[in-house]
Amino acid sequence: MDKIPILRMGQFLLVTIQVDLYDRLALDLEADLVKMVSKTGARGILIDISAVSIVDSFMGRIIGNIGVMSKLLDAETVVVGMQPAVAITLVELGLPLKGVYTALNVEKGMDLLKNKIQLDEEEEIGPDDDNSNDLTE
Amino acid sequence: MAIEITKLFKKKQAVILERWMTNQLADERLREDLMSNEDLRAESEELITALVASLNESNIENPESGDFDHVIEILAGISISRARQGYSPRETGVFILSLKEALIEIAQEEVKDPKELNIANRKLNRLLDSFSIITFETFIKGREEVILRQTDEIAEISTPVIRVWDGILALPIIGTLDSARTQVVMESLLTEIVESGSSVAILDISGVPTVDSLVAQHLLKTVSATRLMGAECIISGIRPEIAQTIVHLGIDLSDIVTKASLASALQYAFRTLKIEVRKSAVKSAV
Amino acid sequence: MITATISLNKDTLNVLREQDVVVFRNRVKEYAVKIKMGLVNQTKLITAASELVRNMLRYANGGQIIIEVVSRGRDNGIRLTFKDEGPGIPDIKLALTDGYSTGKSLGLGLPGTKRLVNEFDIKSEVGKGTRITIIKWANG
Known part of the structure; x- marks a missing residue:
C-alpha cells in the first residue's frame, strides 16, 4: 500500500508529494498528518507540491482541510512549489486554497513558518523583544 | 466505346x-x-x-x-x-x-x-x-x-517580464488585456517567478487604455495565481480616470495592493523585502 | 454549441474504480501531448477531466469515457465524452451555478470545470443517466 512519508524536523513536519495523488492516498495523508501534529506537538507543516501536476477541487479541499485542522492543533501550514500551470488552473477553477500559506520554494516556506511561529511566541511573551523590528508590517 | x-x-x-x-x-x-x-x-x-x-x-x-x-x-x-x-x-x-x-x-x-x-x-x-x-x-x-x-x-514580445531587482519582477502591460493575453501574461509572469525565485511582482497597467470589469477580473486572476505560488503581486500605474472607472463600475480591488506609479510600487516592494536604498555618501567623491 | 468537428482518433475507457482515474488522466495527457497542447491548457483539461470523472464515480458508480482528437479548421483539440447510467441531474441550470452542490465537495465542480474548457455540453435524464461532452482546443 502506497503511503506518503512525513518527515519530522524540529518543530516542523515535512511532506513531499512525489506521485499523482488518488483519493485514498490523499485522505490517508490528511489523517496521518493531523495525527502526527497531535502526537509530536509540531508547530508547522510544510507541504511541497512541486512534483504535482494536477490539483483538482478534491485535492484542493484536502490541502485546505489539512490547513484548518492543524490550525486547530496550533500548527501553521505552508504549501510550497506550486507549478505555474497548476496555479492558473486553480484560479480559473475558482479554488482559493483557504487556510494555508504559500511560498515559492522549501527555503522560503521554512522562513515563512519560522516567522509565523516566532510572531506567535512574541505575542505570548510581549512586544519588548529585541527582534521585534524584524517583524513589523 | x-x-x-x-x-x-x-x-x-x-x-x-x-x-x-x-x-x-x-x-x-x-x-x-x-x-x-x-x-x-x-x-x-x-x-x-x-x-x-x-x-x-x-x-x-x-x-x-x-x-x-x-x-x-x-x-x-x-x-x-x-x-x-x-x-x-x-x-x-x-x-x-x-x-x-x-x-x-x-x-x-x-x-x-x-x-x-x-x-x-x-x-x-x-x-x-x-x-x-x-x-x-x-x-x-x-x-x-x-x-x-x-x-x-506579438503576444510574446508584448509581455516582457523584467527583473528590476533581486527578488522583484516588473511586467508592463501595454494594450488591451483580453483573456488570451491574460493567459500569456500569467504564464510568463509565473514562470519567471519560479525561475528567478522572486517574491514580489509588479504589474504596471499605465499602458492599458481602459479597465472594465472584464479586465479587472483578469487582473484579479493574475494576482490570485501569483499568491497561490507564494509571491505578492502589486498593481501599479493606475491613472486617475482608471481609478474613477473602477469605482463607478463597482469593482472591488481592495484585496490587492495598488500603487499610482511604478516607482511607489518599487518602494513598497523594497519595504516588503526589507531592502534599503540610499544615496551614497557624497563626501568620498571629489 | 458544439461546432462542426472531425474526429481523428478515438479511445474508449471504462472507469469503475478510483484507481482507474490515474490511468485515465495519463491517457488524456498522452493525447494532449500528441496534439502539442501547451502545458497550461493541458493542466486545465486534465483538471476538468478529473473533476468530471470524480463526479461520475461519486454519483453514478462509474461509467464510460470516450477520448477523441478532433479538429476544427487548423486547430486541433481533445474531446472527452463522459457517459454514465447514474441518477441524472434534475436541474442542470442549478447544477451549473457557482456554489451549488449536492455532494460534499466544494460545490465548484461543474461551473469550475466549464470555465476550464472551451466547449461544455451536458445532457441528463433523471433515472437514466448523464452525458457530458467537453472540448479543449490546443490553442484555446
Whole structure:
C-alpha cells in the first residue's frame, strides 16, 4: 500500500508529494498528518507540491482541510512549489486554497513558518523583544 | 466505346505541359520576381505528371477519390509555399485555372464528336474546379498560419517580464488585456517567478487604455495565481480616470495592493523585502 | 454549441474504480501531448477531466469515457465524452451555478470545470443517466 512519508524536523513536519495523488492516498495523508501534529506537538507543516501536476477541487479541499485542522492543533501550514500551470488552473477553477500559506520554494516556506511561529511566541511573551523590528508590517 | 480522354492525356502529357506553360507565361501578372520560369516549369511538370499518372476513366468523375491524394498533396504544397512567398490569391488561382484551360483545349482538338466533347468537358471542369477549391483553401490556410505566427510573436514580445531587482519582477502591460493575453501574461509572469525565485511582482497597467470589469477580473486572476505560488503581486500605474472607472463600475480591488506609479510600487516592494536604498555618501567623491 | 468537428482518433475507457482515474488522466495527457497542447491548457483539461470523472464515480458508480482528437479548421483539440447510467441531474441550470452542490465537495465542480474548457455540453435524464461532452482546443 502506497503511503506518503512525513518527515519530522524540529518543530516542523515535512511532506513531499512525489506521485499523482488518488483519493485514498490523499485522505490517508490528511489523517496521518493531523495525527502526527497531535502526537509530536509540531508547530508547522510544510507541504511541497512541486512534483504535482494536477490539483483538482478534491485535492484542493484536502490541502485546505489539512490547513484548518492543524490550525486547530496550533500548527501553521505552508504549501510550497506550486507549478505555474497548476496555479492558473486553480484560479480559473475558482479554488482559493483557504487556510494555508504559500511560498515559492522549501527555503522560503521554512522562513515563512519560522516567522509565523516566532510572531506567535512574541505575542505570548510581549512586544519588548529585541527582534521585534524584524517583524513589523 | 468512346475515346478515353484520360488515355489521351497520358499520350499528350508533354503537349499539355507546353500549352499550360504558354498559358501561364502569357499572363501579364506572372510573378517573375518571385519565381523563375524554370522553377515554375519544374513545379508544373511535377503536378501534371502526378495528375496524369493517377487519372483514369473511373476516377475522373470522382474528385474525392483517394487516387488523387498525391496530386492534392503537391497542389497543397505549392499553394502554401505561394501564400508564404506573398503571391496574391489571383496569381495562385491562375496556376491551376490555366491548367484547366490547357486540358480543355486538348480535349477540344482531339475529341471530334460534340456530344462526347461535352461530356469530357463537364468531367474536366468538375475535377479541376475541385482542385481549384483545394488550392484556395490551402492558400488561405497558409496565410492564416502566417498571421497566427505573427500573433504569437506579438503576444510574446508584448509581455516582457523584467527583473528590476533581486527578488522583484516588473511586467508592463501595454494594450488591451483580453483573456488570451491574460493567459500569456500569467504564464510568463509565473514562470519567471519560479525561475528567478522572486517574491514580489509588479504589474504596471499605465499602458492599458481602459479597465472594465472584464479586465479587472483578469487582473484579479493574475494576482490570485501569483499568491497561490507564494509571491505578492502589486498593481501599479493606475491613472486617475482608471481609478474613477473602477469605482463607478463597482469593482472591488481592495484585496490587492495598488500603487499610482511604478516607482511607489518599487518602494513598497523594497519595504516588503526589507531592502534599503540610499544615496551614497557624497563626501568620498571629489 | 458544439461546432462542426472531425474526429481523428478515438479511445474508449471504462472507469469503475478510483484507481482507474490515474490511468485515465495519463491517457488524456498522452493525447494532449500528441496534439502539442501547451502545458497550461493541458493542466486545465486534465483538471476538468478529473473533476468530471470524480463526479461520475461519486454519483453514478462509474461509467464510460470516450477520448477523441478532433479538429476544427487548423486547430486541433481533445474531446472527452463522459457517459454514465447514474441518477441524472434534475436541474442542470442549478447544477451549473457557482456554489451549488449536492455532494460534499466544494460545490465548484461543474461551473469550475466549464470555465476550464472551451466547449461544455451536458445532457441528463433523471433515472437514466448523464452525458457530458467537453472540448479543449490546443490553442484555446
